[in-house]
Structures are given as C-alpha cells and as structure tokens.
Amino acid sequence: MVDDLRKGLEGVLVAESELSSIDGDEGRLIYRGYAIEDLARGANYEEVLYLLWHGHLPDEDELEAFTASLDDEQAVSEDVLATMERLADAEERPMAALRTAVSMFSATEPETDADPADLEATLRMGRRITAKIPTALAAFERYRIGEEPVDPHPDLGLAANFLYMLTGEEPDDVAAETFDQALILHADHGLNASTFTSMVIGSTMADIYSAVTGGIGALSGPLHGGANQDVMEVLFEIDESDLDHREWIEQAIEEGRRIPGFGHRVYNVKDPRARILQERSEELAENGDDRWYTYTTTIEQYLTEEKGLPEKGIAPNVDFYSGSVYYQLGIPIDMYTPIFAMSRAGGWIAHVLEYQDDNRLIRPRARYTGPQDQELVPLEER
Numbered sequence: 001m002v003d004d005l006r007k008g009l010e011g012v013l014v015a016e017s018e019l020s021s022i023d024g025d026e027g028r029l030i031y032r033g034y035a036i037e038d039l040a041r042g043a044n045y046e047e048v049l050y051l052l053w054h055g056h057l058p059d060e061d062e063l064e065a066f067t068a069s070l071d072d073e074q075a076v077s078e079d080v081l082a083t084m085e086r087l088a089d090a091e092e093r094p095m096a097a098l099r100t101a102v103s104m105f106s107a108t109e110p111e112t113d114a115d116p117a118d119l120e121a122t123l124r125m126g127r128r129i130t131a132k133i134p135t136a137l138a139a140f141e142r143y144r145i146g147e148e149p150v151d152p153h154p155d156l157g158l159a160a161n162f163l164y165m166l167t168g169e170e171p172d173d174v175a176a177e178t179f180d181q182a183l184i185l186h187a188d189h190g191l192n193a194s195t196f197t198s199m200v201i202g203s204t205m206a207d208i209y210s211a212v213t214g215g216i217g218a219l220s221g222p223l224h225g226g227a228n229q230d231v232m233e234v235l236f237e238i239d240e241s242d243l244d245h246r247e248w249i250e251q252a253i254e255e256g257r258r259i260p261g262f263g264h265r266v267y268n269v270k271d272p273r274a275r276i277l278q279e280r281s282e283e284l285a286e287n288g289d290d291r292w293y294t295y296t297t298t299i300e301q302y303l304t305e306e307k308g309l310p311e312k313g314i315a316p317n318v319d320f321y322s323g324s325v326y327y328q329l330g331i332p333i334d335m336y337t338p339i340f341a342m343s344r345a346g347g348w349i350a351h352v353l354e355y356q357d358d359n360r361l362i363r364p365r366a367r368y369t370g371p372q373d374q375e376l377v378p379l380e381e382r
C-alpha cells in the first residue's frame with residue numbers, strides 16, 4: 001500500500017485521459033488539444049459534445065446526423081413530467097429535481113439490459129440522457145411558475161432550445177450564443193469532483209444513468225458547481241446592503257468570509273473560462289443593468305489588488321462570472337447549477353466511456369486511526 005496520505009486526493013494521478021487538460025499555472029484549458037477560447041468562439045455545444053464523445057470535431061454531415069439524433073431523443077415521458085410537476089409543487093430544489101429526473105429516464109431506456117461492457121450502447125444511452133436533461137429541467141421550471149411545459153423546438157440547437165422551453169419564447173441571437181458558449185465552457189474539466197464521482201460509479205460497471213445521477217449529486221455542493229448560485233446570492237447581498245459595494249467586500253473579508261467563485265484546486269491563476277464569461281457579462285451589462293458586472297469586478301479588484309489573493313493562488317474560477325451572465329439572460333438563480341449539470345453531463349459520459357474502455361475498479365484506501373482490540377460487551381451490560 002502507498003503510505004503517502006493525500007487528503008482530498010490532491011495531485012494524485014488515477015487515470016490517463018485524452019479528454020481535457022488544465023495548465024493551472026498558465027491558466028490554460030484544452031479539450032482534446034483545442035484551446036477553450038477557440039472552441040468557445042468557433043464551435044457550438046453539439047460540436048464540442050461530438051468532439052468529447054467521438055474524438056474529433058464533426059464535419060457537416062456528421063454534425064447534422066448527430067444533432068438529429070439528439071433532437072430525436074429530447075422528449076421525456078409523461079411519468080417524468082408528472083414527477084417534475086409534483087416536485088415543483090413540493091418546492092423541491094431544481095438540482096434535486098434533475099437528479100430524480102435522470103434517475104427516472106432509465107425507466108424508458110430501450111437498452112437497459114445492454115451488456116455493461118458494450119460501450120456503444122452506453123454512448124447511445126448517454127446521448128439520450130444529454131438530450132432529455134434540458135427538457136426535464138425546463139418542464140420543472142414551467143410547473144414552478146404555474147405554466148405548462150413547452151415542447152422542444154425541432155429547429156433549435158440544445159442551448160437555444162433550453163431557453164425556448166424555459167420561457168416559451170425563441171431567444172435572440174445574443175442570448176442563444178452566450179448560453180451556448182456557457183455550455184461549451186462547462187462541458188469538461190479533468191477529474192473534478194463530480195466527474196471523478198461518475199468515474200467511480202462507472203468503474204463498478206454500473207449503468208450510465210447511475211453515473212450521471214451521482215455526478216449531479218457531487219456537482220450540487222457549494223465547494224463545486226453550487227458556487228455559481230452562491231456568487232449571485234453574494235451579489236444580491238451587496239445590492240441590498242446599506243454599504244457601498246467596495247465597503248461590503250472589505251467588511252466581508254474582515255469577517256473572514258470565504259468568497260464563492262474564488263479559489264481552485266488546480267488553477268493558481270484566473271480560470272480561462274472566467275475570462276471569457278467576464279467578457280460576456282460585460283457585454284450584457286453594456287446593454288442593460290450594469291450593477292452585477294460592477295459588483296463582480298469590484299470584488300475581483302479588491303481581492304486582487306488589496307488582498308493579493310492571486311499571489312496565494314486564489315483567483316476567480318468559472319463560477320465567479322457565470323452567475324451574472326445567467327442573471328442577465330433572465331435565468332432563475334437556482335437553475336444555475338442544474339445548467340452546469342446540463343453541460344457537464346457530456347463530460348461525465350465521456351470520462352466514464354474512456355475509463356470503462358480499459359476499466360479497473362476504483363478503490364482507494366484510508367489509513368485506519370480508530371481503536372484496536374476492543375472487547376465486545378453484551379448489549380444488556382453496556
């Protein structure tokens with residue numbers, strides 16, 4: 001047994017992967033060799049999904065067939081819709097509703113009995129899950145606001161379709177493109193906690209529904225995907241405070257508060273995804289309400305220039321600017337983390353497939369520090 005205890009598995013290599021790579025000192029992220037900036041500007045989310053799942057960017061015919069195969073799988077069952085309605089009525093959190101929905105998708109899965117080692121079948125199931133997530137999530141939101149779900153639009157891509165199903169209105173180009181970019185930026189990120197969770201589940205040769213459901217659970221926490229909603233809560237708190245936003249952040253730091261959207265296990269510098277989302281947030285602010293963008297930049301400036309956090313390797317991560325982007329697109333704040341899951345499902349599926357291709361059960365050890373040689377006292381004598 002390796003005796004070197006690495007709490008939180010920091011820096012531990014557990015697999016080889018061709019999917020994505022992070023340079024935490026230079027602030028670079030690539031998917032299969034392509035810089036995230038190039039993908040965000042020159043591809044759409046479907047192309048990125050194809051890249052992750054099939055190993056290369058699609059040509060026009062491949063993309064057309066792939067997009068059609070996703071379109072064909074978007075509808076969710078009446079049972080899923082009824083459950084989304086019940087959960088909306090019960091004021092369940094959207095991330096929990098999504099976790100339930102994905103688990104339920106397997107009830108109508110035509111290939112449930114597929115051999116777990118049949119990776120082509122797993123990929124088809126993964127595609128069905130990915131296509132259905134936006135539909136289930138949007139239906140949940142529609143029920144929450146007392147409206148009926150909107151059927152998927154046959155001519156819209158995944159990003160625009162989600163916004164359409166959420167509001168019943170076709171989004172304008174700026175909204176559709178911004179949201180599509182956000183999906184690209186969140187699609188994959190090495191062995192982050194939720195991806196690793198999915199891989200652990202996949203390594204038992206469990207089905208992909210279990211792996212994605214587990215990924216959703218891991219992503220929901222405030223140290224991971226849940227931070228994007230927390231950032232927006234902070235921005236609201238600033239907005240409602242009697243303090244000026246600069247004073248607010250000074251006081252928060254004095255009180256020892258940890259600012260969500262800052263810090264990362266791998267990046268020691270600003271996350272490249274945060275740079276792109278910051279640009280989007282600024283553009284949206286130029287044509288609307290600039291408070292949210294102003295608050296975020298004030299926080300970043302203060303933590304950078306006054307507190308020198310980047311010198312300690314603590315800089316904005318992807319969650320720091322996504323909240324203000326989504327807010328400006330009119331998306332309810334508790335949908336931010338589910339949206340992250342909508343995109344990251346593509347990465348979870350890609351990593352499970354890659355790992356299962358040369359599978360070995362993931363099973364680390366803990367150093368036992370409990371008592372030894374305890375004498376069992378019978379229940380009636382304890």
Ligand SMILES: CC(=O)SCCNC(=O)CCNC(=O)[C@H](O)C(C)(C)COP(=O)(O)OP(=O)(O)OC[C@H]1O[C@@H](n2cnc3c(N)ncnc32)[C@H](O)[C@@H]1OP(=O)(O)O
Nearest residue numbers: 222223224225227258259260261262263264265314317319
């Ligand atoms: C999509 C994503 O998952 S991105 C991450 C989203 N999560 C957040 O934004 C939540 C806020 N950030 C954090 O809690 C952390 O930075 C994490 C969880 C992301 C990374 O955690 P770890 O790699 O385990 O770092 P850890 O929590 O040990 O922090 C290391 C040091 O940085 C400090 N630090 C980390 N994040 C922050 C922050 N947001 N604000 C202030 N200080 C911070 C810690 O206090 C600690 O300092 P110390 O060594 O003096 O005690």
Ligand SMILES: O=C([O-])CC(=O)C(=O)O
Nearest residue numbers: 188189191192193265318
């Ligand atoms: O990589 C991580 O640990 C967290 C993160 O940024 C992501 O999952 O996108």
